[in-house]
Structures are given as structure tokens and as C-alpha cells.
């Protein structure tokens with residue numbers, strides 16, 4: 001029999017980190033090594049219940065295990081949040097195209113994340129760390145709802161100390177313990193030390209955030225071809241067959257999930 | 273391989289089927305009366321009976337007919353079943369299931385169905401095993417396709433509007449064309465050749481007279497079908513993408529969806545629709561995965577966590593179906609994902625008619641109201 005594209009591979013939950021009240025990072029150890037490039041996604045199976053798409057948040061250089069950072073929102077994610085170390089899930093993939101790192105060579109990179117959208121971006125950051133000589137500088141602008149909703153809290157400070165990295169975070173709603181910026185993530189997209197003629201922007205977050213960030217970036221002078229967006233739509237197969245994730249002439253699962261705004265700008269209702 | 277054509281007499285058609293049944297699970301057309309009768313509103317007298325495909329061993333031989341037009345069910349049901357197990361996972365012990373099925377032979381499919389298989393093949397097959405649906409591929413490659421000319425057509429048939437002829441010239445193993453006293457049998461594959469070789473006594477090479485008789489019959493059906501379609505004024509395939517794009521904000525979608533009861537009939541009976549959902553269930557100590565048909569006329573097709581839905585309004589869902597068929601597929605494979613079989617017209621309790629929608633889109637783009 002040929003390969004069964006619908007069959008999940010067994011993976012054991014090795015570790016669970018509570019990032020925020022609604023977000024956990026799961027370390028999975030697949031039965032066989034699993035490689036992906038940053039920005040690609042997987043379908044994660046809760047046995048007997050079903051699958052949902054997630055983007056690994058770990059270093060793509062590591063093949064034996066993988067992290068996924070998951071926000072609890074519905075059936076599959078709630079069940080996942082109840083699961084314990086040692087339990088078994090399934091994975092299929094990797095799917096899609098991921099970030100075109102070769103196109104970022106020699107550039108200033110502006111990475112903009114919102115909420116759990118920092119998950120895929122973390123795997124991108126890991127990829128950049130190991131190839132940092134290829135890029136001029138990396139700016140990360142990250143927004144979350146409140147200080148309690150920030151993921152990878154412990155790591156962000158460390159990343160900021162790295163050579164060539166410039167990181168600013170913001171929260172929508174401040175509180176007395178929060179020292180940083182208060183306001184939507186678009187409010188920290190100004191006065192950036194960046195060469196617009198030689199920069200790429202990479203955006204990942206909820207659709208409404210991506211919409212306003214894209215508009216802001218265009219406003220700042222970014223060209224549509226230099227804005228990379230991680231699109232999200234209802235998905236099932238991950239393979240360009242089930243029809244759920246169509247956007248214009250594309251299937252997000254197969255042709256994306258990363259697209260330039262240039263590719264999408266003439267398509268109706270891309271943020272819905 | 274060069275296609276050979278033979279004559280098979282009326283008395284021998286069952287012998288032909290009997291031979292096929294030796295190697296295949298054969299489905300044959302049987303007439304059925306259905307309550308759906310779309311009358312022709314300008315006076316043509318067109319047949320309204322329907323045909324279904326039944327397993328050969330389960331029918332009385334007298335019931336078997338040569339169907340005048342396509343059967344009720346879309347041909348894809350033979351390769352991609354409505355609900356099908358496509359995986360079983362994490363059993364403690366691996367259960368070896370004997371899933372051997374005899375390959376199917378399907379008699380009674382028409383050229384619209386043959387056209388639609390190009391779309392299904394595009395979706396479910398592929399160059400690389402990482403993207404091929406193994407269940408579809410197995411059935412598809414093993415199947416024996418016995419197509420047939422359409423000596424008649426239904427009110428809902430509109431293949432010719434998209435330059436698809438009501439007879440087949442490729443894409444089949446055998447093709448049957450009715451003559452007065454028998455059939456012309458085209459043999460068009462190695463598989464078919466092997467079978468034909470074993471029943472040479474039933475087959476005589478087609479004569480020139482028989483071949484030109486068939487051409488004349490084919491031309492006559494085309495003339496009548498073209499006259500029928502001239503009343504419907506369906507836009508040509510070359511403008512489909514353009515009018516669907518131009519009509520994005522048209523009121524047509526809203527108006528037409530007023531009578532939709534969201535039954536899903538149009539997507540499930542469609543020859544060219546292919547969407548599905550992977551759905552898991554517990555089965556004993558094990559879990560299994562099902563591939564279940566799904567489609568964009570259904571409300572939850574694009575729902576995501578948190579309640580978002582890119583196709584939240586009914587008009588968006590109807591429009592999505594047209595964008596998919598006439599914009600997405602034209603961009604991706606160069607032709608429309610609609611074969612003109614009219615099954616969606618027959619099935620719709622809301623009388624929503626694809627021909628009417630396309631014509632209205634055309635009129636709005638090209639004949640603006642003065």
C-alpha cells in the first residue's frame with residue numbers, strides 16, 4: 001500500500017509548560033524523527049477526538065522533539081490542555097511552505113507578533129539565531145492583551161540581549177506591575193531603526209491584528225512584497241484536498257500559510 | 273494505443289457484462305422514477321425519468337437498460353465514498369484488516385462524468401506519494417470505465433454550453449454507442465483490450481456504415497441539445513471566470529439564497545465537488561479517522577475557534593461555490609470545475625439553478641440595465 005496521507009504518527013507528550021492561563025507549550029517526542037522548516041505547520045491529533053493545525057514553536061534544527069504552543073479555544077485544544085505528560089497524541093505533516101529565509105539575507109527584519117502568534121515566530125527566531133550572520137538586524141515588536149498574556153516571558157529578556165536584536169513589547173491593557181508600553185502593537189511600530197529600502201516585515205497574530213499591522217506597515221512605506229503574513233483559515237487535510245482553506249486562487253495549507261501581502265492584496269475579504 | 277471499435281449485438285450485451293463480472297464488481301444502469309420532474313418550459317418534450325447504478329448481481333437482468341443520460345449519483349461516489357475510513361491509529365496490537373475489494377466496473381456513465389473525473393483526479397492524485405489519496409488512487413486505477421453516448425438528455429443537462437459533447441472520445445476503457453440493433457464498442461485501454469480479446473466471438477469489427485450511423489446520431493443529439501441550450505442562454509466557458517469575478521458584489525447571491533434550505537444537496541450530488549472533513553471517532557481501544565464529504569453550502573464549513581467564519585452569510589456560501597468552480601479552478605487547472613451535468617439543478621428544493629445564475633452574472637456584466 002502507498003503512504004497514507006491521513007494517518008497520524010504517534011508522539012508522546014514529554015513536557016508541558018503553562019505559559020499563560022490559556023496557553024501551554026507541549027514538548028512532543030514523535031516515534032520517528034520529524035523535520036520541518038520554520039513557518040510550516042502540523043496537524044495535531046487528540047486520539048479519538050480529532051485534529052487541529054498548529055505551528056511548531058521550537059528550533060527546526062532539532063529533529064527528535066518539537067514544541068507546540070497552544071491556546072485553549074475549543075474542542076481539540078481544551079482536551080489537549082487536560083492532557084498529562086506521558087500521554088500520546090498524533091501528528092501529521094509538516095505542511096505548507098514556511099518562511100523563505102533565503103529572501104531575508106542581508107536585510108533588516110521586522111518581526112511583529114500578537115498573542116499566541118509569537119509561537120511560530122519563536123521557531124523563526126531560533127532559525128535566525130543560528131544564521132544571524134546572514135541578516136543585518138532583527139527587530140521584534142510583540143503585543144499581548146495584558147502582561148499576564150505574554151508567552152515565553154522568561155525568554156524574551158534573554159533574546160533582547162543578543163547581538164543585532166532589538167525587542168519592544170506592549171500590552172493592550174496595562175497594570176501597575178507593567179513597566180513597558182501600553183497600547184495596541186501598532187503603537188510600537190514607530191521610530192524604528194530600520195532601513196525601509198532593505199527590510200522585510202514578518203507578521204503573525206490574530207486576523208484583526210494582522211490587518212491593522214499590515215495597514216500600518218504600508219503606511220510606514222513597506223512595500224507589499226516585503227510584508228510576510230501567516231494566514232489562518234479553517235483547515236482539515238493540510239494537503240490542498242479538503243477545500244476548507246481556500247483564499248483566492250490559493251489553498252493556505254499548501255500554498256502558504258506564509259504569503260506576501262503582494263500575493264493577497266487583490267483577494268476579497270482576506271482578513272475574515 | 274489505437275482505439276478499436278467493434279459491433280456488439282443487442283442479444284450479447286449481457287454476455288459482455290457476464291465477462292466483466294468475472295474480474296470486476298460491475299454496476300449497471302437501471303431506470304427509476306423519481307419525484308423530481310423539471311418540465312421544459314418552452315415546449316420541448318424531454319424525458320424526466322432517472323437512472324441509478326446498481327450492482328449487477330443484485331438486479332434482474334430485464335431491468336438493465338442503456339441509460340439515455342447520466343445516472344443520479346455522481347461518478348465520484350465510486351472512488352471517494354461519502355463516508356469512508358481512512359485510518360486507524362495507535363492500537364496496542366496492529367489489526368490486519370483484509371480490505372481486498374474487487375475493482376469496480378461502472379457502466380452507464382456519460383461524458384459529463386468523464387470530464388468531472390479530470391477534476392477529481394487533479395485533487396486526489398498527484399505526482400508524489402506525499403500528496404496522493406491512496407484510497408482514491410487504488411480504486412481509480414483499478415476501475416473499468418464503461419461509458420456511453422447520450423442518445424437523449426434531461427432538461428437540466430447543459431454539457432454543451434461548456435463545449436463538452438454528449439458522447440465520449442477519451443477517458444474510458446470501453447464506450448458504448450447505441451445503434452438500432454446493437455452497440456458500437458470502443459476499446460480504449462490495455463485492460464479493455466484484454467477483455468475484448470477474450471470475447472472476440474461476440475465482437476465484429478465496426479463497418480463504415482455503422483460508424484457513420486453513429487456520427488449521424490451524435491450530430492442529431494448535439495443539434496437538439498444546442499437548441500435546448502439556446503433557450504437557456506448560458507454564458508460560454510471563456511467568460512465564466514470574468515463574470516464571477518465581476519459579480520462579486522452582485523445582488524444575485526442574496527436573491528438566489530432566499531430559497532436555499534441549506535440541505536447540501538447541490539454539493540453532495542455534484543460531479544465536480546470534492547470537499548471533505550477528516551473526522552475521528554473512538555472504535556474499541558483504537559481510534560479511527562473518517563473522510564466525510566463536506567462543502568461550502570453548509571454553515572460550519574469555514575468556522576474557526578472563537579466563532580469566526582469566513583463564510584458566515586448564506587450569500588457568501590453560494591458565491592464561494594461559484595468562485596471555487598469558475599475562478600479558483602480556472603486559475604489552477606485551466607478549466608472550470610463544472611461539467612454541466614445539471615445534478616445540482618435537479619436536486620435543489622429551492623429551485624436554485626446554476627444556469628440562471630451564470631446567465632444573470634453575464635447580463636449584469638455585459639448588458640447593464642439602461
Ligand SMILES: Cc1cc2nc3c(=O)[nH]c(=O)nc-3n(C[C@H](O)[C@H](O)[C@H](O)COP(=O)(O)OP(=O)(O)OC[C@H]3O[C@@H](n4cnc5c(N)ncnc54)[C@H](O)[C@@H]3O)c2cc1C
Pocket residue numbers: 041050051052053054055056069070071072073074075076077078116119120231232233234235236257575576577578
Ligand atoms: C496554519 C495554522 C497554524 C496555527 N498555529 C497555531 C498555534 O501555533 N497555536 C495555537 O494556539 N493555535 C494555532 N492555530 C489555531 C488553531 O488551529 C485553532 O485554535 C484550533 O484549530 C482550534 O481547535 P479546537 O478544536 O480547539 O476548536 P473548535 O472551535 O472546537 O474547532 C473544531 C475544529 O474546527 C477547526 N478549526 C477551528 N478553529 C480553527 C482555526 N483557527 N484554524 C483552523 N481550523 C480551525 C479544526 O478542524 C478544529 O478541530 C493555527 C491555525 C492555523 C490554520
Ligand code: SF4
Pocket residue numbers: 340341342382383384385422424425426429430431432437438439611612613614
Ligand atoms: S450533461 Fe451532457 S453528457 Fe451529461 S448526461 Fe446530459 S447530455 Fe449526457
Ligand code: SF4
Pocket residue numbers: 388538541542543544545609610611612613614615616617626
Ligand atoms: S455544479 Fe451542478 S452542473 Fe456543475 S458539475 Fe456540479 S452538479 Fe453538475
Ligand code: SF4
Pocket residue numbers: 531532533534535536537538539569619620621622623624
Ligand atoms: S441544493 Fe439548493 S437548497 Fe440545498 S443547499 Fe444547495 S442551494 Fe441550498
Ligand code: FES
Pocket residue numbers: 234235236237238239240241242243244245246251252253254
Ligand atoms: S486544509 Fe484541506 S485544502 Fe487546505
